[in-house]
Amino acid sequence: MDLQLRILMFLQSIRSPFLNIVFLIFTISTEAPVIVLVSALMYWCINKKYGQRMLFSIIGNFVINTGVKEFVKAIRPIGIPGLESMRVSTATGYSFPSGHTQTATSFWTSIMILARKSWVYVLGILMIVVVGVSRLYLGVHWPIDVAFGWIFGILFSVVFIRLFDYVDKYKNYWILVLLLIVFAIVGYFINSESYIEYFGILTGFVIGYIVEDKFINFSTDKRNRQAINFSRNSKNENRVSIIFKRFIIGIISLGVVYMLLKSAAYLIPKYFEVKNFEIYSVIVNYIRYSLVVFYAVAGVPLLFKVLNLDD
Incomplete structure (x- = not known):
């Protein structure tokens, strides 16, 4: 020391x-x-x-x-x-x-x-x-x-990264689910609110990844095959425009979802009786972080599809 x-x-x-x-x-x-x-x-x-x-x-x-x-x-x-x-x-x-x-x-x-x-x-x-x-x-x-x-x-x-590459290549989603179970067991023994929040982030990513990969499958490949050189042509300007729109729409909508869920977590105790606020806080934060990350990983790409911002 x-x-x-x-x-x-x-x-x-x-x-x-x-x-x-x-x-x-x-x-x-x-x-x-x-x-x-x-x-x-x-x-x-x-x-x-x-x-x-x-x-x-x-x-x-x-x-x-x-x-x-x-x-x-x-x-x-x-x-x-x-x-x-x-x-x-x-x-x-x-x-x-x-x-x-x-x-x-x-x-x-x-x-x-x-x-x-x-x-x-x-x-x-x-x-x-x-x-x-x-x-x-x-x-x-x-x-x-x-x-x-x-x-x-x-x-x-x-x-x-190696684990993700293996899962993504062979679509063995059960490995990620098993990983969540292992981390959940660890969380039970650690009994930490901050750990549960990060576990919620991981949960949101895993579920979001599986849903996006199986049902949404948005793409960035076409744009990646053509490097952006910032020269003045309509195709290049269109790619830059799509990148800008995706990022702005994604960040703003993610911020809105985050604030709505945070507000809901704050308002629920005002209208419903919460007997154990500590347990309530842990459960709500886990759900809130899971949903925010799920939206970022699967919800935003779905929004891109709806708005025709997908490649």
Whole structure:
């Protein structure tokens, strides 16, 4: 612990207004709003299969990370005498392993596996390292938290992407259902509200993926076969227009669904008696997150079909 604290104190000693901004930007780059926007753009507009694989990897890592955190229950360095932690509002829950680091590692490992280009490897490794260091610089994680965030992020990203590829190729949907059952059993013993929320996200993805794959099957393939070069021609302008419309309609409608479900969860106790609000909150949040992600994965593509925005 002394060595870890010395590392944090050293990073605190080199802080400056410029470095504060730099590391804050890097740490924000892996938070929910950014991940949602980039993943949505990939899945809805650029490459459907890449988007599915990326989402499955990131969401799976969310669940693993939260499960380990709730099992280990390690305390963060926040509040240690002499250490001034920054941006603690986003440093919620337990410390081990670092969620930001594991998310960044999962995100960029997924991109590197999918892109397989040298410049993407360089950028991805740089982002993975810097995001992890940013958590130490801000004083919200111990070095061991970041180290295992890197390890788990790489390991489980490879596992989840390979698993998804196998399921998608042979249409063995039962494997994903079995995975949900395993995570549900783990959730029962962990008994954590935050774990249940992430499990709800995974549930929404799995059910949404199966429904979309079997009954909707929207496509981004045609647009991918013709690279967008931003030259002035009607075909290229039409492709750019479709991408723009898909993204805007998808994000706005997803936001509306999210707000409606959140409002419904808030209003139900006002009109119906809720005897145990803690249990109610857990159940409602699980359902709410499941439905939001299900809509993003299956509902939005169906909307594209209805609006004739499908390839």
